[in-house]
Amino acid sequence: MASSPSTSPAPQHRPNTAFRALRGHLSPGEFAANVRRSAREIGEQVSCDARYIGRVESGEIRCPNYAYERVFLHMFPGYSLTDMGFAPRESVRGRAARTRGARAGGQAPQQTTTRCDDPTHPQLPPFTDHPDSPGLTEFPNCPEYDEESDVLRRAFMTGGPAALAAASFGGTAPSAWAARPVPPASAARAHVGDAEASAVENAVRRIRLLDDRHGGAGLYRQATGSLRAAYGMLDAGTHRRSVTDRLHAGAGELAISVGWLAHDSGRYSDARSHYAEALATARVAQDPALEAHAFCNTAFLARDAGRPHEAVRAAQAGQHAAKNLGSSHLLSLLALREAGGWAGLGDRAGCRQALARAQHLFAKGPSDNDPEWMSFFGEAELEGLEAQCWSALGMWDRAADHAERAVRLQNPHFTRNRALFTAELASDLAAQGEAAQAAAAGSRALDFLGPVQSTRISAMLGAAAERLRARRREPGVAAFLNRYAATA
Template identity: 65%
Template sequence: MASSMVTSSQPTHPPRPNLAFRQLRGRRSPAEFAAAVRRSAREIGERVSCDARYVGRVEAGEIRCPNYAYERVFLHMFPGRTLADLGFAPRSSVRGRRARDTGETQGSGDPYETPDAHPHEDRNRTFHEIHENDENDEESDVLRRAFMTGGGATVAAASLGPFGLAYDAAAAERPVRRAGASDAGALEEAVRRIRLLDDRHGADGLYRRAAAPLRAAYALLDAGATRQTTADRLHSGAGELAISVGWLAHDSGRWDDARSHYAEALATARMTGDDALEAHAFCNTAFLARDAGRPREAVRAAQAAQRVGRSLGSSRLMSLLALREAGGWAGLADRIACEQALARAQALFERGSSDADPEWMSFYGEAELEGLEAQCWSTLGDWPRAARHARHAAHLQDPHFTRNIALYTAELADDLARGGHPDEAATAGLRVMDLLDQVQSSRVQTMLATTARVLLPHRRASGVSTFLERHASRPRTA
């Protein structure tokens, strides 16, 4: 029997679904609504890292009252309505609840915020100070409990907080007690934080620091879990974390490391019969194989992903997997098979999003569809067509995905350079250069270096010399 001084990780009463908020979402998917929330936040100078899971938690009633940043955004989105109209409880009804119940210091803030989530606050404040100043945030209770348990993965998740990925690697080596639900929740949060940081800043600065949370996650698996449901969540979370770390390796040019991480995720999926994780692992394996110059492997991995993914009921997932296959066919110079896969991807995409779409696919929208098609046409040497799709991709991309904007614009610059438009290519290249202070991606920098080499014979053209000089003066990263 737990001490009366310790509050259960479960609420006294089951949460009541927020039907009013669900009605306001309408026909938009949780991911689409989350994107609308982020856009509205930018309109009023706020920065929230809303994702599909946050929307789901609100609708499920797990978040009884949003923090102040989300409150301002929601009231801006729905003018004339109050928090009560949006289905939330009065702030006074949740204020200080845990502090009164347990006597613990309350933390928190939006559990999905990234380093620039509070642009108007003093960046020199500590993680602890920020959490104490936001002590009334209902949504952070689950993570706050997780941070207090002291398990390896929870330490890892806490390390992915507002000030980066600093982590005491020795924590991964300490003896770990049997994992509970809070560890699983913290592990899932670690995955989200890595993805959000990567979306904005690219992989180069994250990869080495993200490896320690992954070691901690597998240490928890080795230690065992208190319940089977928790064990399933831990396996899924560890697999997704392996894929995320693999992607950081992939995007920063460490292809052998990426291949190893993806294989680890695939083994975890096969061991537990997790079709969703297996489809994700094969999806990333196909992408890596294409980039590494193994197009036939890319086709086979993408087809394997589609076989296992059909049972998941997500047209958007199948659309992305068709694009992965198209990339492989382009690498094999099979234009007909590539066009067929692209047509299938487009048709599946047009079926729309659904609740069955995996959470990790929040990046996949019309911009990514255009960007991946641009890459296919570029590989096939159709530069005008590739440039057209790359331009659309950069224009359509949600500003939250800074790395992708840099990627699509770098693709555009290269396609324009190879297609005989050096002036336009240089202009696009300079736009990428403007983003490189925010984005650290070896893939983007490699593309830009290739474009510079292609433009070298046109150094006397208007604007080209400016781009070449600026590119040459930029310090090279290790």
């Protein structure tokens, strides 16, 4: 059934011919590989692919985010963003920036919505920030909420299944999802295509970005709405195999991302269900990369939930699925997941062997075959996961050494991981008997709480506080315990 035309004009993109000229004779895929290599040269991690390059060259992305900006300026010394054909950042910032400007005395922009006379077509409310949602204004000092938000806002407001897939990060209240059904199969089938598959993929990226900054506790409820919509599209079916494949991969990755938010929030049964859903999707789609990712997260969850035998088996199954994918870093991470399981079993020999294998694979370096979701995996993560293994084995001095290196090496972009490794360091130092140092590390970790909402991190700090209670009279300990009590 056809919908009536939108009352708002369709967005017009002006092709970025300057950036296209910089690509030269390279294909979009080859140029994207150059971007990823250049990012690694300066310690950045971007998941650039041919689709991203196409979006830039078409003018859909008018200004890159800060990570891409640093990479492009490194690739083309002497060029400014304007020389590369990009618009000034302040001219493309979205509603969050404009809202802040309005609060400072400026005029807020008028909102437009897409209307549809078809009652079966899902309607979206105006693009607003709801007080119950971790939307664009809850963390006003984080610039990534402004970047590319003009593109995201259009995806949220065009209606149809694509809007359903993305709406949970467009400011829709969690309660609104409960009342909004997935469209009937007949309605969805008429609309599901490349745009809807892209919306699912973008929802996955958005969740990962927000989790890197803020942890899972404040995001989980909203993200489940996107997941329901994605699987609703799969159930409706598509006319093209390429779209179906993208939806399977996107929905599976979305299930893993939502599962991780549940995991980080302490909702272990929910997380296990989402990971199992992703694994089933991978098996149906015969997608070994998705299967390896699902097993990787399942192993991590099993370790945290006190099921170390399951952690070892899941990690080994993930290694089997990943063996032909050409990513040494993926195999390294899976070996670390296995090491965590052996540590939970108290098997030092098994843990040492898995850690040695992880380090050997990591030393082979990154490759273009590394999955996009592994952008967090660098030397800091390697050190942090090893610290957790030694901690589980009760080897506190070794655990603290690795945790300290993880804190020092962590990219500032990954705020949640900085908080995590700092909390790990505090707990290990407290167990080691270094009360003053543990209190100092714990206080630094508390500084992250607020922007970061993670049950796992709070539990680590709780363990550190419990170990320090008997040492309250030592320097800094009482101050940390009082701050922790107020936060808890």
